[in-house]
Amino acid sequence: MNPKLIRELQNLLGRDAVLSAREDLLLYEYDGSVESARPDCVVFPSSTRDVSEIMRLAKRFETPLVGRGAGTGLSGGALPRAGGIVAVFARMTRILEIDAESRRAVVQPGVVNLDITRAVEHLGLYFAPDPSSQKSCTIGGNVSENAGGPHTLAYGVTTNHVTGLEIVLPGDGRVVRIGGKAAEPLGYDLAGLMVGSEGTLAMVTEITVRLSRTPEAVKALLAVYDAVDDATESVVEITRRGITPAACEMLDGWTLRTVEDFVHAGFPRDCAAVLLLEVEGLSEAVAEQAAEISEVCRARGAREVRVARDAHERDLLWKGRKNAFGAIGRLSPSYYVLDGVIPRTRLPETLRRIEEIGRDSGFRIGNIFHAGDGNLHPLILFDPRHPGEFDRVVAAARAIIEHCIAMGGALTGEHGVGMEKNELMPLMFTPEDLALMGRVRAAFNPDGLLNPQKILPLGKGCGELRVLPQSAGSALPA
Amino acid sequence: MKQGLPSDTQIARLEQTLGATRTATDPTSLAAFEIDGMRPGAAVRPANADEVAEIVRLAAAERLAVIPCSGRSKLAIGGVPARYDVALDLSAMNRVVSYDPGDLTLSVEPGVRLEDLQRELGQHGQFLPLEVAFSERATVGGAIATNAYSPLRAHFGSARDFVLGMEFVTGLGEIAKSGGRVVKNVTGYDLHKLLIGSLGTLAVITGVHFRTFPRPAERRVFTAEFGAAGAALEFCRAVAASALEPSAIEMFDPGAADISGIGTESGGGARAWRVVIAAAGSAAVVERHARGLERMAGEAQAARFEAWAGADAAKLLRAIREFVRIAREHSAEATILRIALLPASAAALAERVAAISDAHNLDAALAIGAAGSAGTGYVALWPRMVKRAEASSAPTAGATTDDEMASLTAAIREVFECASSDAGPARGFVEWCPTALKRRISLWGEAREDFVLMQRVKRIFDPHGVLAPGRYCGGL
Numbered sequence: 001m002n003p004k005l006i007r008e009l010q011n012l013l014g015r016d017a018v019l020s021a022r023e024d025l026l027l028y029e030y031d032g033s034v035e036s037a038r039p040d041c042v043v044f045p046s047s048t049r050d051v052s053e054i055m056r057l058a059k060r061f062e063t064p065l066v067g068r069g070a071g072t073g074l075s076g077g078a079l080p081r082a083g084g085i086v087a088v089f090a091r092m093t094r095i096l097e098i099d100a101e102s103r104r105a106v107v108q109p110g111v112v113n114l115d116i117t118r119a120v121e122h123l124g125l126y127f128a129p130d131p132s133s134q135k136s137c138t139i140g141g142n143v144s145e146n147a148g149g150p151h152t153l154a155y156g157v158t159t160n161h162v163t164g165l166e167i168v169l170p171g172d173g174r175v176v177r178i179g180g181k182a183a184e185p186l187g188y189d190l191a192g193l194m195v196g197s198e199g200t201l202a203m204v205t206e207i208t209v210r211l212s213r214t215p216e217a218v219k220a221l222l223a224v225y226d227a228v229d230d231a232t233e234s235v236v237e238i239t240r241r242g243i244t245p246a247a248c249e250m251l252d253g254w255t256l257r258t259v260e261d262f263v264h265a266g267f268p269r270d271c272a273a274v275l276l277l278e279v280e281g282l283s284e285a286v287a288e289q290a291a292e293i294s295e296v297c298r299a300r301g302a303r304e305v306r307v308a309r310d311a312h313e314r315d316l317l318w319k320g321r322k323n324a325f326g327a328i329g330r331l332s333p334s335y336y337v338l339d340g341v342i343p344r345t346r347l348p349e350t351l352r353r354i355e356e357i358g359r360d361s362g363f364r365i366g367n368i369f370h371a372g373d374g375n376l377h378p379l380i381l382f383d384p385r386h387p388g389e390f391d392r393v394v395a396a397a398r399a400i401i402e403h404c405i406a407m408g409g410a411l412t413g414e415h416g417v418g419m420e421k422n423e424l425m426p427l428m429f430t431p432e433d434l435a436l437m438g439r440v441r442a443a444f445n446p447d448g449l450l451n452p453q454k455i456l457p458l459g460k461g462c463g464e465l466r467v468l469p470q471s472a473g474s475a476l477p478a
Numbered sequence: 479m480k481q482g483l484p485s486d487t488q489i490a491r492l493e494q495t496l497g498a499t500r501t502a503t504d505p506t507s508l509a510a511f512e513i514d515g516m517r518p519g520a521a522v523r524p525a526n527a528d529e530v531a532e533i534v535r536l537a538a539a540e541r542l543a544v545i546p547c548s549g550r551s552k553l554a555i556g557g558v559p560a561r562y563d564v565a566l567d568l569s570a571m572n573r574v575v576s577y578d579p580g581d582l583t584l585s586v587e588p589g590v591r592l593e594d595l596q597r598e599l600g601q602h603g604q605f606l607p608l609e610v611a612f613s614e615r616a617t618v619g620g621a622i623a624t625n626a627y628s629p630l631r632a633h634f635g636s637a638r639d640f641v642l643g644m645e646f647v648t649g650l651g652e653i654a655k656s657g658g659r660v661v662k663n664v665t666g667y668d669l670h671k672l673l674i675g676s677l678g679t680l681a682v683i684t685g686v687h688f689r690t691f692p693r694p695a696e697r698r699v700f701t702a703e704f705g706a707a708g709a710a711l712e713f714c715r716a717v718a719a720s721a722l723e724p725s726a727i728e729m730f731d732p733g734a735a736d737i738s739g740i741g742t743e744s745g746g747g748a749r750a751w752r753v754v755i756a757a758a759g760s761a762a763v764v765e766r767h768a769r770g771l772e773r774m775a776g777e778a779q780a781a782r783f784e785a786w787a788g789a790d791a792a793k794l795l796r797a798i799r800e801f802v803r804i805a806r807e808h809s810a811e812a813t814i815l816r817i818a819l820l821p822a823s824a825a826a827l828a829e830r831v832a833a834i835s836d837a838h839n840l841d842a843a844l845a846i847g848a849a850g851s852a853g854t855g856y857v858a859l860w861p862r863m864v865k866r867a868e869a870s871s872a873p874t875a876g877a878t879t880d881d882e883m884a885s886l887t888a889a890i891r892e893v894f895e896c897a898s899s900d901a902g903p904a905r906g907f908v909e910w911c912p913t914a915l916k917r918r919i920s921l922w923g924e925a926r927e928d929f930v931l932m933q934r935v936k937r938i939f940d941p942h943g944v945l946a947p948g949r950y951c952g953g954l
Binding site for chain 1: 578579580581582583603604625631635636638639648652653654655656658659660661662663664665666667668669671672674675676680691692693715719721722723759760762763765766818819820821822848851852853854905906907922926927928929930931932934935937938939950951
């Protein structure tokens, strides 16, 4: 990287806010995905003004720039695919305002997701989107990726909980406020466009989030099955009946045993699948819905439906769910978490298809996912040290994603497209759709310096910077 | 009458595209498509997205201004068109393309009437939380393009929360889409969100994918009556802060209650503020709301609290849904401001509206949706009937005098200022007003800092400015 640029960054931010030594940069070449890409320089802005100046420097030195929160993303969104500067928001972690009456909080992008809830729970409020990584992931990353989580089934994903943003535009570093605390946009819904744009349109420096009221009653249920089909059929029936649990998660037997060995949550080790369901709201509604869910699950073959007796039991069940990826990490040198969506009516056949793909490809595929909204997370275990194995993983992953699309589904439900699936976009979108998306990106990011080579397929003229990926790991998908 | 002027050759080309039977050019047919006194030179009725694309490509090549419509109940919303050559009537695109009740997802064309759609969903025990004004004419496309207010947003959110994706035709005549048909999806840019409320200025909506919702077993409506705005708002805040989950909570000032006929059924006070609350769910849940609301109404010292079911409940729900229509039927010159309110700004507004309207010799009605939390306020203002009757030379119906326009202009400014006094800048716009007034004021107020981004978006979707030019903020 141009030493002059590094000097300018140091002058701007101070020496302790700029990393450029190789051993420091290594820490930032990964996120939660199987990809990697090394930055040439890492900077830590402390203010909107810093971000704006960094943006201008990136333009002046024609250097790619990528934002990064906690690096827990699963599609390579925070990886500098074309090298350049990575701006880490670890110093912008202030909660600027809590407006309990309007149910809004104004926060900086580096605030950890769960810390928003911690700051407002004494007011009987919480922030609804709850990705599994919520103890470490940041709201800035959540906004970029439009993050979801188990409880988004009833409450919606990040975009449904963001009403305003302060953004910094690429190029001139102009700072613009869009939306605000109000419930509806005035003018085009730019915040709606910005959330989920994976850091390719602008950098977000302040976020106004909607806070939700803590429900009066919560009940967690665990339905245990001896056949996967019975579990998926239960989800179909629950959906069909119009019961809306706050969360409806499925874990297959293998995943469950792995989790149980790690977490000791009391999950049965001898079943084929479980559904972890939660109902929330008025106590009357919770009691009725829990009863109806139990009835459906039993009628569809659940051998047992447990109801968590207290908050401790409930927490334990969720601990199992939220620590699942860590548990699996103990078993396999590496794993690839997929993210796809199908209509919920197609759940049974899709799980059968995934099993078939696992069998044919010779990989163990675990399933732990948001069954209630049809958001699958097949988890393919592999060993990257075996030559050629990663390519076969990619092929298996592609077969699963193609099945999702054939069912009328989507490429990604919450992880984002990033550099993981940008070449798969034509499965869902026509060249005209993609060209329009490319033009929208170019309208905000005309030089293509902000988070290049993400979302849209490469090799198509979209005003994108063309720099070869720096690491072999970013070749996915081939 | 100002009329759009496609040339004979251009009209011939439109006819070539759709056939003469679906291309109207006679004055009688065209009169039905007038907007702000402007009449298009042709009205075309495409049957599918391909035909829409062909028309828009022609329009883009010939620089003809096209305005999409279908139910035509809300065409008065928006600025005076800068140009208006072709009405793009989507009412023939009225199919339910797919409906998967088991997945609670739905794909429809824009010309589907909402009432028809709700009936079909109802057969499967489902509904769409889009209960908008002009219900018997309103279509999906219009409700989305105007981001029409639905009282149910207190609980279900607005269109941006349950529209899953859209298909549309850009101002270049490209057929494109974003989002998808599944309930959870983050693939690609959410371009469709930009179209919600954009008044047809970015693209012509040709398909909308929704998530649907289970129809509640029971619905009951409650009314509480208060002597003053403060007490009514206090009650709304208490409800919002409670565990209850009403599907709608609307606060009406005496003027709004008067024109809507709310309160007449029980003969309540003429100057009373009224809160209308809808609760839905199982019998036990509705009963819980009944108990909780009655207790809170008592604590807030409501003069009256009543529960309604059946026809009375339906009438109340209709009154809150149809507020803008009722105001416009009450006075053809009603100027109606739509303001995104926070609880603090709602209080300021509720306190000041009567004084502002009095000072300018206007009558006013204020309705606040999702009252007690971040909601939507509607302020309707119209010239006082009494003053009119007394005037020696009564103006012809429908015309607004210069004096009245000056009063309305001043009142609009004051309403926006008072709403902004406590909770930051007021965010709102003049949703409905007489054409003459549109020519004098900026409906969206002063341009804000994000206008530059809105311009960029407009240039991407409609670089030749052929889609509803002049109808949106800042003349977009």
